[in-house]
Amino acid sequence: MTEGLVQVTLHHCKYSSAEAPGARVKDLYEVCGQAQKSARWRDRPNRMFTHMLKREKLRLEKGQNSRFEQGNAAFLKKLKASWQDYRYEFDVRIVQPGLSRAAITEEGLHLLASVETYLLETRAMRVKVIASA
Numbered sequence: 001m002t003e004g005l006v007q008v009t010l011h012h013c014k015y016s017s018a019e020a021p022g023a024r025v026k027d028l029y030e031v032c033g034q035a036q037k038s039a040r041w042r043d044r045p046n047r048m049f050t051h052m053l054k055r056e057k058l059r060l061e062k063g064q065n066s067r068f069e070q071g072n073a074a075f076l077k078k079l080k081a082s083w084q085d086y087r088y089e090f091d092v093r094i095v096q097p098g099l100s101r102a103a104i105t106e107e108g109l110h111l112l113a114s115v116e117t118y119l120l121e122t123r124a125m126r127v128k129v130i131a132s133a
Contacts, residue, residue: 006079006086008045010038013095027098028108032115035092035127042090042123049080090125099131 014031041048056066056073066072079086094112112129119125 004086005089006045007089007091008041008048009091009093010035010041011093011095012038013097024098025105025108025111028096028111031094031096032111035094035115036118038090038092039119039123039125042088042125045088046080046083049076049083052076053080090123092119092125092127093130094127095130097132099129100133101131102133104131 012031012034014027014034041051053073053076056068056076059065059067068076094115099108112127116127119127
């Protein structure tokens with residue numbers, strides 16, 4: 001967060017359905033669907049904060065580790081209380097451990113391109129893909 005700007009990066013990860021990296025389009029469809037669904041948070045960051053706080057509380061109650069990479073629930077609660085005072089930039093990361101850049105199919109490339117185009121043109125959300133090979 002800098003000078004009234006909150007930068008949000010949403011990571012969407014789908015575990016690989018196989019051990020060796022490849023081009024499993026089914027896995028890619030699932031993680032791309034998650035990424036597209038996240039567009040809803042762009043116009044309603046306060047609802048995203050509520051959702052994140054609820055998920056964090058449930059994780060901690062189960063004895064699981066926090067999912068916060070930076071900050072914590074207390075900071076998020078403060079941000080939520082004054083969410084309208086800030087501008088927001090959203091980025092999306094599609095993390096696909098089972099994806100090989102060398103083996104991705106044309107269908108997979110078209111899918112990624114369509115998700116990137118949709119998020120960038122309709123919600124000004126930049127997309128990056130993280131693959132394992």
